[in-house]
Amino acid sequence: MLIGLFNAVRAAGVPVSLRELLDLHGALKAHVAFADQEDFYELTRLIWVKDERHYDRFDQAFGAWWQGVASQPLTPEAVIPEDWLRRDFMRQLSDEEKAAIEKLGGLDALMEAFRQRLAEQKERHAGGNKWIGTGGSSPFGSGGFHPEGIRVGQGGNRSAVKVWDKRQFRGLADDAELGVRNLQMALRRLRRFARHGAQEEFDLGGTIDATARDAGLLNVKMRPERRNAIKVLLLLDIGGSMDDHVNACEQLFTAARGEFKRLTHYYFHNCVYERLWQGDGGTYSNSISTMEVLRTHPPDTRLIFVGDAAMAPYEITHPGGSVEHNNPEPGGIWLQRLAAKFPRLAWLNPMPQDSWNYTVSNRLITEILGPRMFELTPKGIELAMRELVR
Amino acid sequence: MTFQSTDTYVATADLSLAVNAAITLQRPLLIKGEPGTGKTLLAEELARSLQTRLITWHIKSTTKAQQGLYEYDAVSRLRDSQLGVEGVNDVRNYLRKGKLWEAFESGERVVLLIDEIDKADIEFPNDLLQELDRMEFYVYETDETIRARHRPIIVITSNNEKELPDAFLRRCFFHYIVFPDAATLEKIIAVHYPNIEKALVDEALAMFFQLRDVPNIKKKPSTSELIDWLKLLLADRIPASALRERDPGKAIPPLYGALIKNEQDVQLLERLAFMHRRQSR
Numbered sequence: 160m161l162i163g164l165f166n167a168v169r170a171a172g173v174p175v176s177l178r179e180l181l182d183l184h185g186a187l188k189a190h191v192a193f194a195d196q197e198d199f200y201e202l203t204r205l206i207w208v209k210d211e212r213h214y215d216r217f218d219q220a221f222g223a224w225w226q227g228v229a230s231q232p233l234t235p236e237a238v239i240p241e242d243w244l245r246r247d248f249m250r251q252l253s254d255e256e257k258a259a260i261e262k263l264g265g266l267d268a269l270m271e272a273f274r275q276r277l278a279e280q281k282e283r284h285a286g287g288n289k290w291i292g293t294g295g296s297s298p299f300g301s302g303g304f305h306p307e308g309i310r311v312g313q314g315g316n317r318s319a320v321k322v323w324d325k326r327q328f329r330g331l332a333d334d335a336e337l338g339v340r341n342l343q344m345a346l347r348r349l350r351r352f353a354r355h356g357a358q359e360e361f362d363l364g365g366t367i368d369a370t371a372r373d374a375g376l377l378n379v380k381m382r383p384e385r386r387n388a389i390k391v392l393l394l395l396d397i398g399g400s401m402d403d404h405v406n407a408c409e410q411l412f413t414a415a416r417g418e419f420k421r422l423t424h425y426y427f428h429n430c431v432y433e434r435l436w437q438g439d440g441g442t443y444s445n446s447i448s449t450m451e452v453l454r455t456h457p458p459d460t461r462l463i464f465v466g467d468a469a470m471a472p473y474e475i476t477h478p479g480g481s482v483e484h485n486n487p488e489p490g491g492i493w494l495q496r497l498a499a500k501f502p503r504l505a506w507l508n509p510m511p512q513d514s515w516n517y518t519v520s521n522r523l524i525t526e527i528l529g530p531r532m533f534e535l536t537p538k539g540i541e542l543a544m545r546e547l548v549r
Numbered sequence: 550m551t552f553q554s555t556d557t558y559v560a561t562a563d564l565s566l567a568v569n570a571a572i573t574l575q576r577p578l579l580i581k582g583e584p585g586t587g588k589t590l591l592a593e594e595l596a597r598s599l600q601t602r603l604i605t606w607h608i609k610s611t612t613k614a615q616q617g618l619y620e621y622d623a624v625s626r627l628r629d630s631q632l633g634v635e636g637v638n639d640v641r642n643y644l645r646k647g648k649l650w651e652a653f654e655s656g657e658r659v660v661l662l663i664d665e666i667d668k669a670d671i672e673f674p675n676d677l678l679q680e681l682d683r684m685e686f687y688v689y690e691t692d693e694t695i696r697a698r699h700r701p702i703i704v705i706t707s708n709n710e711k712e713l714p715d716a717f718l719r720r721c722f723f724h725y726i727v728f729p730d731a732a733t734l735e736k737i738i739a740v741h742y743p744n745i746e747k748a749l750v751d752e753a754l755a756m757f758f759q760l761r762d763v764p765n766i767k768k769k770p771s772t773s774e775l776i777d778w779l780k781l782l783l784a785d786r787i788p789a790s791a792l793r794e795r796d797p798g799k800a801i802p803p804l805y806g807a808l809i810k811n812e813q814d815v816q817l818l819e820r821l822a823f824m825h826r827r828q829s830r
Contacts, residue, residue, distance in 0.1 A: 178719055182574065191570045201563045205570055209718035211581060211725040361624060377628050384611075417711060 164224045168207060171220035175207045182206050196225075360384045390421045392456055392501070396466030397436075398429035404509035407535055408465055411507070425452065428483055429470040430490035430520075431497065449493060453500050461547045462497060462504035465535065468521045469510070475523045494527045504528065505543035509535040558587070558594040559729075559737045567724040568595060577681055577703035579718070582726030584708060585771030592662035592704040602659045604701070606648035608669045614676030617647040617663075618686050618695075640690050649680060650695055658699040667710040674717035682720055729772060731758065741776050742783065752792035753779060756802050760809075766817060770808040778807040 165180050183206050192198035200221060208217045365380035372378075393415060395408060415422055425435035425447065434446040473480035475491045498504060506524065508515065512534050515521045525532060531546055533539040552568040554560045560568070568591075571578035580588045596603035606617055626643040629636075636642045646654075652661040666674060680686050684697035705721065707713065729737065731754055738750055753775075761769050770778075781804045791803065802808065809815055 174715070176719060182576070186570055186574055189573050191573050192566065198566055201566050202570055205567045205722050205724055209579070209715075209721070209723045214725065366624075375631075377624075377631050379624055379628075 164203070164221070167220045167224045168217060171216045173208055173213045173217050173220070179207050388421075389419060390457065390460040391415065391419045391423075392452070392460050392462045393422060393424040394431065394435065394462070394464050394466075395424060395426050396429065396464070397426045398466075398470070400429075400467055400469050401509075404467065404535070407509050411465065411535065411540075423456070427466075428481075429466075430474045430481070431493045432481055432484075432486045432490055433488065433493070449496075453496060456501070458500060458502070460501055460503075462501040463543070463547075464504070464506040466506070466508065467510050468506065468508055468515070468524050468532070469518045470520045472519045472523060475520055475527075491523065491527055494524065498528055503547050503549075504531060505546050506532040507535045507540065507543060508532055512539075552595055552598055554736075555594055555598050557597075557740055558590060559733060559740055560591075560594075561727075561729070561733060564591070564724065564726065567722060571722045572702055574722075575700050577705055577721045579705045579707060579713075579721040579723045580726060581707050581709060581723070583728055583769070583771050585773035586726045586728060587772060588706040588726060589662065589664055592660055592664075592706075595702065595704065596660040599658075599660065599702075601657055602655065603662060604648050604652045604655075604659055605662045605664060607664045608666050608673070610668055610670070612669050612673070614673055614680075615647075617649040617677070618680065619647050619650050619688060620645045621690050644688070644690060649686070652701040653684065653695055653697040655701070656698065659701050661701040661703045663703065663705045665708060666705050667707040667713070671711055674713050678716060678720065734772070734775065737772060738776070738779060742779060745779065745783065746789060748789035749782065749792070750779075752789045753782065756792055757808070760802065763818065763821065767811045767814050768809075770810075774808050774810075778802075778804060781807050 161180065161183060165175065168175055183203060186192070186202055186206060192202040203221070204214065204217055208214060360382055362380040362382040365382065366378065369378035369380050370376065393412070395412070401408070412424070425437060427435055431449065433449050435449055435452060437445045437447060471480065471482070474482065475489060475494070477489050478487055479485050480489060506528060515532065521532075531543075533543040533546075551565070552560065552572070553565050567578060570576075580591060582588055592605070593603055621640075622643045622645055626637060626640075648661065652659050681703065684700050685694055687694050734754060734757075735750060738745065738754075757770065757775050757778075760766070785804065787803055805815070805818075809818070
């Protein structure tokens with residue numbers, strides 16, 4: 160009987176294996192949950208789902224399976240299926256509430272307004288008095304104060320509307336193929352160990368040496384632990400065309416920060432000019448001169464650009480070509496300076512490789528930096544890291 | 550014996566179910582959730598309610614899996630052999646037991662907390678697979694296998710700093726502690742301060758949730774911060790009316806240091822207050 164649910168959950172993209180299916184059978188046999196649908200839901204989630212980002216997909220699959228219908232396609236159109244609005248509401252409403260609905264022009268009008276507002280609204284919302292969400296005074300939402308309102312989901316823990324319909328984990332869902340973990344695994348290649356810092360590791364060879372010299376009297380030697388001594392300078396493009404790739408860049412950044420102890424990062428807009436930004440504010444006060452960056456980083460620093468390399472060719476070739484300010488020197492000169500100072504560099508591009516040739520700027524950059532552009536995928540990063548340690 | 554809310558800890562129904570399932574099926578329970586929602590506290594309370602010992606293994610970035618099993622102190626042994634100390638013949642005297650060993654050889658069923666597993670190296674969880682699965686490990690120095698006399702109840706916490714490997718996750722049950730709603734929070738406050746004035750709680754909670762809803766706030770205040778803040782409010786005898794007389798231009802609550810831990814957030818609130826003043830003028 161659980162095979163159906165198992166397949167539905169797997170089809171929804173939650174990685175659940177045979178082992179967990181057997182575990183659930185074991186748990187049911189041990190009567191951890193018995194004849195209580197909410198307990199069963201929570202138990203299944205506990206055993207099958209290992210990441211809060213998958214909770215939302217699990218909730219949808221479970222809801223669909225429970226109703227005995229085929230799984231809804233997990234597209235934005237399906238986020239609030241019409242039937243669970245209608246059926247559950249009419250059944251639950253008291254006579255007073257039904258009268259209150261009449262006040263707003265009947266259920267159909269209310270539903271229509273709800274659907275309109277849902278279409279306008281792009282994200283989860285709480286508080287406030289217009290959007291659909293929780294804790295506000297809009298007629299639509301949950302836990303609010305509007306007497307004639309529609310309640311989506313339910314507050315409280317044990318109530319008639321199913322918990323999985325609350326979909327409270329939607330904000331945690333994350334469909335990116337790049338996981339932070341596989342990025343980190345790819346970045347691991349860029350390790351060069353050196354010993355420095357506090358002496359905290361036992362040095363066997365040194366101890367034997369010193370002990371022999373002391374005529375057999377033990378003379379313990381310690382040495383610093385091996386650490387990753389690689390220095391990384393990360394330059395990230397946050398120009399307008401990069402907005403689509405924010406997620407991928409954030410993941411790369413999270414992974415890199417965990418992996419490299421000595422990582423500095425700056426932002427640029429479209430192309431590198433005489434100043435780089437420390438935050439994403441784009442104001443002069445939080446910027447730093449590119450010359451200073453060139454001066455303060457040793458030449459064995461690994462330089463990684465992240466950007467889609469899509470810009471107007473003038474931004475690279477002409478003084479004053481920047482879209483934001485009047486730059487005295489063209490971006491290409493700055494790229495050359497960086498490439499001359501840091502011979503080990505790579506460019507990671509979030510666009511798929513076959514689209515690179517369509518932009519002129521992309522070709523210009525490849526001319527300046529050499530064929531050192533890689534896709535921002537675990538595979539591409541691995542190639543880039545190989546290039547950087549060479 | 551089942552785990553439920555105690556007089557010092559409020560466990561929601563789904564959390565109790567998770568804990569009880571993990572105990573019944575003898576699986577490690579992986580707990581995640583916003584910082585300050587009581588992940589570590591859960592293990593302490595669980596040990597208390599089962600009237601058993603809690604063994605805590607705090608994980609740091611330099612922690613190795615082997616350190617949880619045992620460490621062989623060859624240097625002391627070598628030194629002792631030169632000084633002719635008694636007992637140097639027995640290698641057992643130089644094995645320092647780790648937290649897992651301690652939990653395995655305990656005469657009763659203990660609770661073992663592996664705290665903040667995500668702090669360790671990315672390979673760390675993989676090195677513990679066999680030990681957590683079979684509850685045994687092999688000691689090379691003495692050629693013996695240490696088996697758990699009573700399978701300990703293992704609680705693992707993570708703050709999501711690193712992703713955990715799939716093989717490790719398969720062996721665990723996973724529960725995500727959701728940030729409590731107002732009703733649960735009131736229960737939690739009642740547990741900590743039984744004699745607190747109702748009006749003060751209401752006002753403080755309203756202000757607290759308002760603060761959590763501020764867009765773009767970096768570190769949302771959580772349960773433990775709310776408890777600390779209430780303690781300060783009580784200590785300073787700040788009346789409920791002080792919270793209620795909310796000047797709309799003053800977005801920063803009194804004694805905010807307990808709630809907001811980030812100077813950028815303080816600046817953000819000041820900016821919002823400033824904009825509010827300008828609008829209302």
